[in-house]
Each structure stands twice: as structure tokens, then as C-alpha cells.
Amino acid sequence: MTETWTGWRPFTIAEKRPESSIITSFILRPADGLPIQRHRPGQHLTFLFPVTGKGEIQRNYTISCDANGEYYRISVKREPQGTVSRWLHDEAGPGTTIKVMPPSGSFVLPDDQKRPVVFLSGGVGQTPMVAMAEAIADRHPDLKAEYVHCAINGAVHAFRQHIAEIARHQKDFRTTVFYSKPEPGDVFNHEGHLTMEWLRENTPLEEADYFVCGPLPFLRAFVPGLLKAGVPHDRVHYEFFGPVEDLFEDENIPAPASVAPPPAAKEYRRSDSAEIADADIGLALIGSASDAVVASDRDGTIILWNPGAERIFGFTEKEALGQSLDIIIPEQFRGRHWEGYNQTVASGQSRYGAGDLLAVPGLKKDGSRNSIEFTIVLLKDKDGKVEAMASVIRDVTKNFQAMKALKAELAQAKEKSV
Ligand SMILES: Cc1cc2nc3c(=O)[nH]c(=O)nc-3n(C[C@H](O)[C@H](O)[C@H](O)COP(=O)(O)OP(=O)(O)OC[C@H]3O[C@@H](n4cnc5c(N)ncnc54)[C@H](O)[C@@H]3O)c2cc1C
Numbered sequence: 545m546t547e548t549w550t551g552w553r554p555f556t557i558a559e560k561r562p563e564s565s566i567i568t569s570f571i572l573r574p575a576d577g578l579p580i581q582r583h584r585p586g587q588h589l590t591f592l593f594p595v596t597g598k599g600e601i602q603r604n605y606t607i608s609c610d611a612n613g614e615y616y617r618i619s620v621k622r623e624p625q626g627t628v629s630r631w632l633h634d635e636a637g638p639g640t641t642i643k644v645m646p647p648s649g650s651f652v653l654p655d656d657q658k659r660p661v662v663f664l665s666g667g668v669g670q671t672p673m674v675a676m677a678e679a680i681a682d683r684h685p686d687l688k689a690e691y692v693h694c695a696i697n698g699a700v701h702a703f704r705q706h707i708a709e710i711a712r713h714q715k716d717f718r719t720t721v722f723y724s725k726p727e728p729g730d731v732f733n734h735e736g737h738l739t740m741e742w743l744r745e746n747t748p749l750e751e752a753d754y755f756v757c758g759p760l761p762f763l764r765a766f767v768p769g770l771l772k773a774g775v776p777h778d779r780v781h782y783e784f785f786g787p788v789e790d791l792f793e794d795e796n797i798p799a800p801a802s803v804a805p806p807p808a809a810k811e812y813r814r815s816d817s818a819e820i821a822d823a824d825i826g827l828a829l830i831g832s833a834s835d836a837v838v839a840s841d842r843d844g845t846i847i848l849w850n851p852g853a854e855r856i857f858g859f860t861e862k863e864a865l866g867q868s869l870d871i872i873i874p875e876q877f878r879g880r881h882w883e884g885y886n887q888t889v890a891s892g893q894s895r896y897g898a899g900d901l902l903a904v905p906g907l908k909k910d911g912s913r914n915s916i917e918f919t920i921v922l923l924k925d926k927d928g929k930v931e932a933m934a935s936v937i938r939d940v941t942k943n944f945q946a947m948k949a950l951k952a953e954l955a956q957a958k959e960k961s962v
Pocket residue numbers: 588603604605606607618619620621622623624625626627628629630668671672784785786
């Protein structure tokens with residue numbers, strides 16, 4: 545029997561196992577001893593970690609093993625200044641309890657995968673590929689797979705033996721290792737960086753599904769590269785471990801169109817001379833065209849759309865009410881958005897309700913992008929169940945572009961000074 549759950553479930557670290565000089569695996573077992581949900585290979589977990597002196601901190605980590613009904617494994621790179629990764633490496637250990645949400649994510653190897661697969665990973669971006677490779681070893685004996693991994697050198701290269709072992713027992717599973725700065729004694733296939741040219745010559749672009757995960761420059765090289773080389777969009781799958789706004793920082797967010805006059809604000813006037821009540825303030829804010837106030841029900845259907853939302857996104861109240869929030873989310877962010885949304889509905893908790901701002905690209909009625917920041921307020925029934933969510937959204941396109949220009953200048957200045 546498998547055990548699915550909603551909300552946070554306590555798990556205990558059962559084992560801590562070094563995989564390389566900077567990556568350590570953690571075996572996580574449910575504290576209640578009951579079975580766990582079978583995840584799909586490539587999915588991740590969302591955690592609350594009790595970091596010493598910092599309270600509970602939320603992070604995501606990919607499950608780096610195939611489903612087994614008993615435990616999950618995560619494999620974490622120690623970031624030199626990282627809050628959670630350093631705590632996991634340096635302080636957490638067998639017996640530490642952490643809180644875990646059920647597996648989620650759509651970067652997965654389908655159960656009925658027939659087309660050949662090519663895995664392209666850089667550094668710790670290998671974790672979903674390891675789970676997928678284990679699934680191939682377990683249930684896809686005939687699947688053709690190319691496992692291409694890029695690391696700095698042998699010291700930081702995790703799961704080397706494990707993947708080699710899988711390849712040895714599979715009919716058609718080939719591994720290729722690139723080291724950018726190999727050390728004497730390292731065993732690898734190519735020195736330097738993986739290139740599109742190499743992929744064109746060595747992988748079946750016309751027929752394979754590509755799974756890509758790695759640092760930002762890696763994704764920037766291979767996701768657009770594969771698309772340009774003619775691999776259709778639905779065969780290029782990718783996962784990014786950082787904030788989505790970093791991933792699309794290079795996207796040409798069009799400058800705001802000539803600023804249209806704001807829609808008429810619904811001026812709020814109190815009907816009597818009693819003192820101003822909270823409700824009056826709330827209604828006046830909702831009626832204004834300054835910040836967007838958008839509310840949606842449990843399923844993400846828009847139930848409130850104020851003049852600020854019309855100004856920022858271009859849809860009128862009539863056009864937006866009853867629609868899915870998808871109308872303001874660029875397509876490639878929808879999967880990640882709905883994961884977070886459903887988790888928030890299930891857990892009744894949002895990290896963006898206590899001052900943390902979520903910064904993402906938004907989608908306007910005319911199809912152009914803007915940059916938005918928002919916070920979330922959960923509307924709960926008397927039993928604490930989430931009934932709806934309200935967001936206060938601000939358009940920060942100008943700041944975002946100014947920051948991008950500053951970063952570019954800084955990078956240039958650094959380059960000159962070297
Ligand atoms: C879907 C998903 C799956 C993921 N799976 C994995 C996985 O399998 N394995 C894995 O290792 N990670 C994974 N991650 C990344 C992980 O969630 C964390 O982001 C990562 O471990 C860093 O968290 P942290 O708290 O240690 O670092 P943070 O404290 O959040 O710091 C983030 C970065 O900023 C740098 N930084 C922090 N403070 C400073 C400072 N003062 N000066 C300069 N730089 C600073 C850190 O070095 C680090 O690189 C995943 C992320 C996502 C979204």
C-alpha cells in the first residue's frame with residue numbers, strides 16, 4: 545500500500561552518505577513508519593528545515609532515487625554561503641526531523657516512454673537524472689538512453705560508479721562524462737565543455753526526448769540550442785534549481801507600452817458618517833487602480849479583479865472574472881505555479897504571506913511580458929481550510945530592467961579590471 549498525504553509530514557534523516565567532495569545524500573524515512581507515496585522519477589519534495597538560529601526555512605530538493613515505497617533520497621550540494629545546504633551538510637544527521645510535503649513536479653520520465661532519451665546534466669543538476677536512470681534500469685529494459693554529465697573534475701563528480709553500473713546492465717544505455725578542469729588520475733571522456741556541436745554529432749536530435757538540468761549558463765546554452773537545432777518544444781524538458789526570475793533574466797521583456805490611462809478607479813465612499821472601519825479601507829484599496837488586487841478560489845479561478853489589475857495586465861474585470869489565473873502566467877511558468885498553488889491550498893501555508901515577495905514574469909493581454917512582485921493572503925474557512933487566495937501585485941518592470949542594466953555594467957567593469 546502506498547501512502548499519500550496532504551500538508552507537512554515529519555520525516556527523519558535515517559542516513560547521511562557522501563557522494564562526492566561537495567554532494568551528500570540523505571535517506572529520509574517517514575517518522576510515522578507508514579509507507580510513502582510513490583513519486584515519479586524526476587519529482588522533488590518541498591521541505592521545512594529547522595535551521596539553527598534561523599527558524600524553519602523552506603527549500604526544494606529533487607528525489608534522487610526511484611520510487612521504493614519506504615524512503616526518499618535527496619542529494620544536496622554544499623553551497624559555500626548557503627543557509628540550508630550548509631546546515632544539512634554540517635549539522636543535520638541521523639535522527640534529525642524535518643517536515644516534508646508530498647512529491648510534486650512535472651520534470652519526469654513518463655511511465656510509457658518509448659522515444660530515446662538524452663540526459664544532459666551539469667553539477668548537482670544530475671539528481672533528477674539519477675532517479676530517471678534507476679527507473680530505466682527497473683522498468684525500461686529496452687529504452688535507448690544517452691547519459692551526458694558535466695562536472696569540474698572527478699572529486700566533485702557524484703554517482704559515477706552508480707550510473708556506470710546501471711549502464712553496464714542495460715542493453716542500450718551510454719554514458720559520457722565531460723570534465724572542465726580534470727585532475728591527474730581522473731577518468732573521463734572529454735576535457736572541456738559540452739557543446740551543441742557535440743550534441744548534433746552524437747545524439748539523435750530527430751527522435752529523442754532531451755532532459756536538461758544544470759546551472760544557469762548550462763540551461764541557457766542547451767535549451768535554446770536544442771530548439772534552434774530543430775528539436776520540437778515538447779521534446780525539450782528542463783528543470784532549474786534556482787529562482788525562475790533568474791532563468792528568464794535574459795528574456796526580452798518588452799518595455800512597457802506607452803502608458804495607457806488607468807481605468808477609472810471605483811471610488812469608494814462611505815454611506816454614513818461613522819468612523820472609518822477596516823472594511824472601508826479594504827474596499828477603498830480594492831477599488832483603486834494603484835496595485836493589483838486579485839483573488840482566486842481553491843482551483844485558481846479568478847473571483848476578484850480590481851482596476852489595478854486591469855491597469856497592470858490589460859484585461860477588464862469582465863474579461864478576467866471566471867478565467868483561470870493562467871491568463872496572467874507565461875506558459876513556461878504554469879507548471880511550477882500550479883505546483884506551488886496546490887501546495888499552498890493543501891498546507892494552508894504560504895512563505896509569501898509574511899513579507900517575502902515572490903518575483904516572477906507576468907503575462908499581459910497583448911501577449912507581452914511584465915515583471916511583477918506579489919504577496920499572498922490566504923482566506924480560510926472556520927476549520928482553517930483554504931477557500932481562496934488574494935494577492936497584492938505590483939508591476940516592477942522598470943526596476944527589473946534597471947537592475948539588469950546595472951548587473952551588465954558591473955559584469956563589464958569586473959571583466960575590465962581582471
Ligand atoms: C525544483 C528544485 C529542485 C532542487 N533540487 C536540488 C537538488 O537535488 N540538490 C541541490 O543541491 N539543490 C537543489 N535545489 C536547490 C535548493 O533548493 C537550494 O536552492 C540550494 O540548496 C541552496 O539553498 P541554500 O539555503 O543552501 O542557499 P541560500 O542561502 O538560499 O543561498 C543561495 C545561493 O546564494 C549564495 N549566497 C548565499 N548567501 C550569500 C552571500 N552572503 N554572499 C554571496 N552568495 C551568497 C549561496 O552560495 C547559494 O549559492 C533544487 C531547487 C529546486 C527549485
